[in-house]
Amino acid sequence: MTTPPLYPIGDVARRTGLSVSAIRFYAEEGVVKPTSHTDGGYRLYDVEAVARLELVRTLRDLGASLEDVRRLLADETSLQDLATTHLVIVExxxxxxxxxxxxxxxxxxxxxxxxxxxxxxxxxxxxxxxxxxxxxxxxxxxxxxxxxxxxxxxxxxxxxxxxxxxxxxxxxxxxxxxxxxxxxxxxxxxxxxxxxxxFASPKSTVVTSPEMLAGMEAHRVAQIEARDAERAGVDPDSPEGKEIAGRLLATLARLTAGVTGREPDLGELRRSMTETAPEVDEHARRAATRFGVLLDRYVTLTETISGRPAPDFGDVGASDEWIAAAVSAL
Structure with missing residues (x-):
């Protein structure tokens, strides 16, 4: 029967990458004891002991404590549990x-x-x-x-x-x-x-209701559609342009009705859109502009932190000329 090879501490150091003093330390602490000794008292290690020392080095490099390593080698804990614990620490x-x-x-x-x-x-x-x-x-x-x-x-x-x-x-x-x-x-x-x-107006509670907020969002979406259509070269009097103008008019009518409490005159509303922005729309523009000046950095930082693209407060809606032409074509 072939006797398993035994390695002196110098060879073990070269195989494991550990220093001789570290190997002696682990032996003295009872972590990995030598397999045997020579007649002169020098430590000898077999293949299994060398493998355990290599594991000790790896675990220590990963931040495991000496007690953790000792418990693992004594089968008091599993390698998976030890790795899980230290993964949390490393993260x-x-x-x-x-x-x-x-x-x-x-x-x-x-x-x-x-x-x-x-x-x-x-x-x-x-x-x-x-x-x-x-x-x-x-x-x-x-x-x-x-x-x-x-x-x-x-x-x-x-x-x-x-x-x-x-x-x-x-x-x-x-x-x-x-x-x-x-x-x-x-x-x-x-x-x-x-x-x-x-929001000092007596109607602030109405204007900020969930229904009005939903209406504002619908109008904002219609404004973005108009902006994208103008940039794409869509003629305001084309079927697509008139369809978008119809949505702008409808969403603005709902907002106006929410503020005034009565259905607006669509003819008058259409005329106001082809001349100057209606009062409710102009008020919204001023409020949005001031909001942007004050809080655009807050919103930009919020989106950056969350990993989302930041909105451009000054880039919502088509030009007044495009909207006026599209509404006039209705």
Whole structure:
């Protein structure tokens, strides 16, 4: 019967990539003991012991503690359970490293004092619950006492980002900027003043009802269709142009009826669209423009964090001339 080969500690070190002192340490700690000793007391290791030392090195490189390794080799835990535990640790460390990278890139890209560095590290290290709490505090403050439909307040609260589990550097930098923005007292005061001024009308509750919000969205979609048609070279008096004009007129009529409480005169509404924008549409334009000036950066950052394309507030709707021509052709 062939005797299994035994390797002296120097050969084992070369095979495993471990230092001689590390192999001695693992032997003394009872992690991987030598198979036998020479008459002179030198350690000898068989193939199985060498394989166990190679596993020890791999696990230690992956961050496993000595106690974890000892438990695994003693069959007190499985390799899968150990790997699962350390995968969670590694992923957490990776998120922290990405967060630090985002802070460092932000520092490199702009002049930053020590106080702001500490603030950025705090913002990027927030838990999901902390992020939600910060945004709730922001929207609660700017909408407090606002005389609008509750659904509108809920809609505003929904204007928040969703930071993915593995955000990239751009998303983390966007979160730092957004969190810093909503914590700024001046920004909160300005947003609050905008909403309380924009919705000071006695009809604000009606205008912000779910039905009106749905009507505004339908009108916005029709405006985008008109914009795309004009860019595509569609003649306003063509069948397609007239169909889009019909949707613009219909959606605007529903909005006007919602505001006034009565059905509008379609002839008058059509004439107003071919001359100057009707009052409700002009009011919406002014409100949208001011909203864009004030909150377009907030929305852009929100979409960047969530991995969605940012909207262009100044790029909605066809030209007044195209709309007037299309409506005139009805």
């Amino acid at each position: 957490r460390q990776l998120r922290h490293l990405k967060a630090r990278r985002a802070v460092l890139r932000t520092i490199v890209g702009q002049e930053t004092d020590a106080r702001r560095i500490s603030l950025m590290q705090e913002l990027v290290s927030m838990s999901d619950e902390d992020r939600e709490r910060l945004l709730d505090e922001f929207w609660n403050e700017v909408t407090d006492g606002l005389d609008v439909h509750p659904a509108f307040v809920e809609h505003l609260h929904g204007m928040r980002p969703v930071l993915p589990e593995e955000p990239d550097s751009e998303q983390l930098q966007a979160w730092i900027e957004l969190a810093d923005m909503v914590r700024d007292a001046d920004f909160r005061a300005e947003v609050r003043e905008f909403f309380h001024t924009a």
